[in-house]
Amino acid sequence: MAIARKKITVVGAGFTGATTALMLAQKELGDVVLVDIPQLENPTKGKALDMLEASPVQGFDARITGTSDYADTQGSDIVIITAGIARKPGMSRDDLVAVNAGIVRSVCESVKTTSPDAYVILLSNPVDAMTYVAYQTLGFPKNRVIGQSGVLDTARYCTFIAQELNVSVEDVRGFVLGGHGDDMVPLVRYSNVGGIPIETLIPADRIEAIVQRTRVGGGEIVGLLGNGSAYYAPAASLVQMAEAILKDKKRVLPVIALLQGEYGYDDLFLGVPAILGGDGIEKVFELELTPQEQAALDRSAESVRAVVKLVAAPQG
Numbered sequence: 384m385a386i387a388r389k390k391i392t393v394v395g396a397g398f399t400g401a402t403t404a405l406m407l408a409q410k411e412l413g414d415v416v417l418v419d420i421p422q423l424e425n426p427t428k429g430k431a432l433d434m435l436e437a438s439p440v441q442g443f444d445a446r447i448t449g450t451s452d453y454a455d456t457q458g459s460d461i462v463i464i465t466a467g468i469a470r471k472p473g474m475s476r477d478d479l480v481a482v483n484a485g486i487v488r489s490v491c492e493s494v495k496t497t498s499p500d501a502y503v504i505l506l507s508n509p510v511d512a513m514t515y516v517a518y519q520t521l522g523f524p525k526n527r528v529i530g531q532s533g534v535l536d537t538a539r540y541c542t543f544i545a546q547e548l549n550v551s552v553e554d555v556r557g558f559v560l561g562g563h564g565d566d567m568v569p570l571v572r573y574s575n576v577g578g579i580p581i582e583t584l585i586p587a588d589r590i591e592a593i594v595q596r597t598r599v600g601g602g603e604i605v606g607l608l609g610n611g612s613a614y615y616a617p618a619a620s621l622v623q624m625a626e627a628i629l630k631d632k633k634r635v636l637p638v639i640a641l642l643q644g645e646y647g648y649d650d651l652f653l654g655v656p657a658i659l660g661g662d663g664i665e666k667v668f669e670l671e672l673t674p675q676e677q678a679a680l681d682r683s684a685e686s687v688r689a690v691v692k693l694v695a696a697p698q699g
C-alpha cells in the first residue's frame with residue numbers, strides 16, 4: 384500500500400493558526416487543513432492558497448487548504464486547536480474562559496466524530512482549563528489530549544538566559560513547570576548552559592529578574608502588540624510538539640498533561656515534563672522538588688483548579 388502523507392488540521396486561522404499552518408508546511412510535516420468559522424471561509428481559503436503559493440519559492444511539498452467544513456478534516460492524524468479569542472492589554476488569560484470554553488467544546492464535538500484517532504493539541508487560553516474541557520468533550524484517552532504552554536514558556540526563559548550570558552540559545556537548557564499563568568514555575572535548579580548550572584553563572588537577583596520576566600512573558604508581548612497576543616513563538620512551539628508526535632521523536636518536553644496522582648495532584652491538567660512521541664504523551668516525569676518548589680507548584684495548580692471549576696465538572 385502506498386505511504387500516505389500525514390494530515391494535520393489546524394482549527395482557528397487567526398494569528399497563531401495561520402502561522403502554525405505555514406510552519407508545518409515549511410517543515411513538510413504533512414498536508415495541512417486550516418479551519419475557521421463559516422463567516423470567515425473565504426479569508427481562510429485565501430490564507431491557505433497564499434501559503435501554498437509560497438511553496439515553489441521555498442521548495443516545500445505540502446497541500447494546504449482552507450475550509451469551514453469539518454468533512455475536509457476527516458481522518459486527521461493531528462488536530463491543533465487555536466480557535467478562540469485572545470486577550471488585550473489589561474486582561475488576564477482567565478478572562479477568556481467563558482467564551483473560549485464554548486468555542487473549544489463546539490470544535491471538539493466536531494473533531495470527535497471526524498478525527499476519532501487524532502492526537503489533539505490545545506493552544507486556546509486559558510490553556511490548562513481548555514485542555515481539560517477538550518479532554519471531557521472528546522472522550523479520548525489522556526495520552527492523546529495535550530496542551531501547549533511549557534514549550535513556549537521555556538523558550539522565553541531560555542531566550543532571556545541566553546541574552547543574559549550572551550551565549551547561543553542552543554546551549555541553554557531548562558524548563559518551566561505548572562500552569563500557563565503568572566505563577567508558573569521556572570525551575571532554576573534544573574537549568575544549565577552547556578551543562579553548567581545557571582546558578583553558578585548568573586547572580587541570584589538577575590536570575591530572579593529572568594524568572595519574573597518569564598512569568599509575565601505573554602503579557603509583555605500583549606502590551607507591545609496592543610491588539611492581540613504572541614503568535615510566532617507559540618506557533619513554533621506547537622510545531623515542535625506536532626513534529627515530536629509525527630516523527631515519534633520521543634522528545635522530553637514540558638506539556639500540559641492529565642495528572643492522576645503525579646506531583647500530588649489528581650484530575651488536573653498541568654504543565655509537566657513528559658516524553659512526547661508517536662503515542663502522544665508516553666510518560667510523565669515526576670521530579671524531586673524542594674519544599675519551596677512544591678509550594679510554588681501548589682500555588683500554580685490552585686490557580687488552574689479555580690479556573691477549571693468555572694467551566695468543567697470534575698470527573699466522577
Ligand SMILES: NC(=O)c1ccc[n+]([C@@H]2O[C@H](COP(=O)([O-])OP(=O)(O)OC[C@H]3O[C@@H](n4cnc5c(N)ncnc54)[C@H](O)[C@@H]3O)[C@@H](O)[C@H]2O)c1
Nearest residue numbers: 395396397398399419420466467468469506507508510617
Ligand atoms: N497556550 C499558549 O501558549 C498560547 C499562545 C498564544 C495564543 N494562545 C491563545 O490562542 C488563541 C488564539 O490566538 P490568536 O492570536 O490566534 O487569535 P486570533 O483572534 O488571531 O485567531 C483566533 C481564530 O479563531 C477563530 N475561531 C473562533 N471561533 C472558532 C470556531 N468555533 N471554530 C473555528 N475557528 C474559530 C477566529 O475566527 C479567529 O480566526 C487565544 O485564545 C490565545 O489566547 C495561547
Ligand SMILES: O=C(O)C[C@H](O)C(=O)O
Nearest residue numbers: 470476508601602612613
Ligand atoms: O499571553 C497571552 O495571552 C497569549 C499566550 O498565552 C502567551 O503566553 O503568549
